[in-house]
Amino acid sequence: MADPVVPTPRFPYKSDRLKPLRAFCQTVRLGSVSRAAEALFVSQPAITLQLQALERELGVTLFERSGRRLAPSREGQLLYELAQPLVEGVDGLDALFRDKVSGLDSGELNIAANSSTILYLLPKIVENFRRQHPEVRLTLHNAVTADGTDLLRSDAVDLAIGSVLDVPADLSYAPVYRFEPLLITPPNHPLAKKPDLRLEDLSPYGLILPPKRLITYRLVDLVFQQNRVPYTVALEVGGWEVIKQYVAMGMGISIITSICLTDADRDRLTARSLAQWFPARSYGVVVRKGKYLSPQARDFIELIQPHLFERRDYDESGHSER
Structure with a gap:
């Protein structure tokens, strides 16, 4: 024969555990049931009943x-x-x-971008x-594309700005600007004014390029290989300003995008x-797909x-789609 089920004592106050705990804490703080009742705007007997029920449930004197x-x-x-x-x-x-709701419009904004994006594309936007948001602490994380996507996945940044060739399945990319590919040379270089410039014409001259991982x-490399045109790399160096300076000094030629060319470069290149x-x-x-975009990120x-929010890349709740 099964053992009889012993009913668990039921106390009406347990439907709201907060009330007896609040009464208990006020009584401890004020040292008096009557003062606790005044502080909580309830009757003294109500406080007493809650404390007694709490002691019965816990099986101790409080x-x-x-x-x-x-x-x-x-x-106790x-x-x-x-x-x-x-x-x-x-x-x-x-x-x-x-306080937290009001802070949604302030707080922090972390953005990953590579050096060319930070240097040439973002200054006016950041300004x-x-x-518009002087209360927001904005941090630009200088990171190449691969590192920027890692920062996105770990939620170390809210978004990344830059150029993406192969978009991973867990990320969403909304292209905004397009920049033309350019050959840059010193003004007196043989290719500077050569008519009918061909890709083969670049072969005799050493290229100054950023590191291979970029x-x-x-x-x-892909374009020269596809067209079966040989090429040489005279120098690998990081930073487009450095590359442009070395080209201007006659150390080689380079292939850049028009985002990197400024008005100040036109006299020397x-x-x-x-x-x-x-x-x-x-x-x-x-x-990152599914990530909530804060108001400051959307701004x-x-x-x-x-017109970016008119695209399907972001839904109305601030989460990324696709």
């Missing part, structure tokens, strides 16, 4: 009388240390929530964003289009391209 003041017992002191942070946390939830090097052989490079916004994207 208070000891010390003169006219109630003091917590050893068990332990319960107070556990319950006080919970009660204070719940009681302060409304104010904390309102406008800082003027997209530009891979693109250059000659630029010629290579659009016949090299694809235009797109630059845009990269986000930054809006400054990059006002």
Whole structure:
């Protein structure tokens, strides 16, 4: 025969555990049931019933009388240390929530971008964003594309700005700008004014390129290989400003995108289009699929391209699609 089921005692107050714990914490803090009742705007008998029910459930005495003041017992002191942070946390939830909601429009914004994007594409956008959102702490993380996607996946950044050739399945890429591929040489270079420039014409001259791990090097190698045109790399060096300086000094020629060419370069460099052989490079916004975009992140994207949110890349809730 099965053992009889012993019914578990049921106390009406257990439907709301917060009330007796709040009454208990106030009684400990004020040392009096009557003062706790006044502080909580309830009757003294109601506080007494809640404390008695709490003692019955826990099977301990929570208070000891010390003169006219109630003091917590050893068990009561332990319960107070556990319950006080919970009660204070719940009681302060409304104010904390309102503070956090108001902080959605401030807070931080972390963006990953490579050096050319930070140097040539973002300055005006960052200036406008800082003027509109002076309360937001904006951090630009200088990272190549592969490192930027790793930062996105770990939520170390909110979004990335740059050029992506192969978009991973877990990321969404919305291209915004396209920049023309250019050959740059010193003004007196034989290729500077050569008519009917062909890809083969570049072969005799050493190229100054960024490191092999970057997209530009891979693109250059791919185009020359596909067209079966030999080429030589005279120098690998990081930074487009350095590359342009070395080209201007006559150390070699280079292949860049028009994003990297400024008005200040026109006196020291000659630029010629290579659009016949090299694809235009797109630059845009990269986000992790399913990631919530904060208001400040959406505002930054809006400054990059006002019509970007009309695309299907972002839904109305601020989460990325596709």
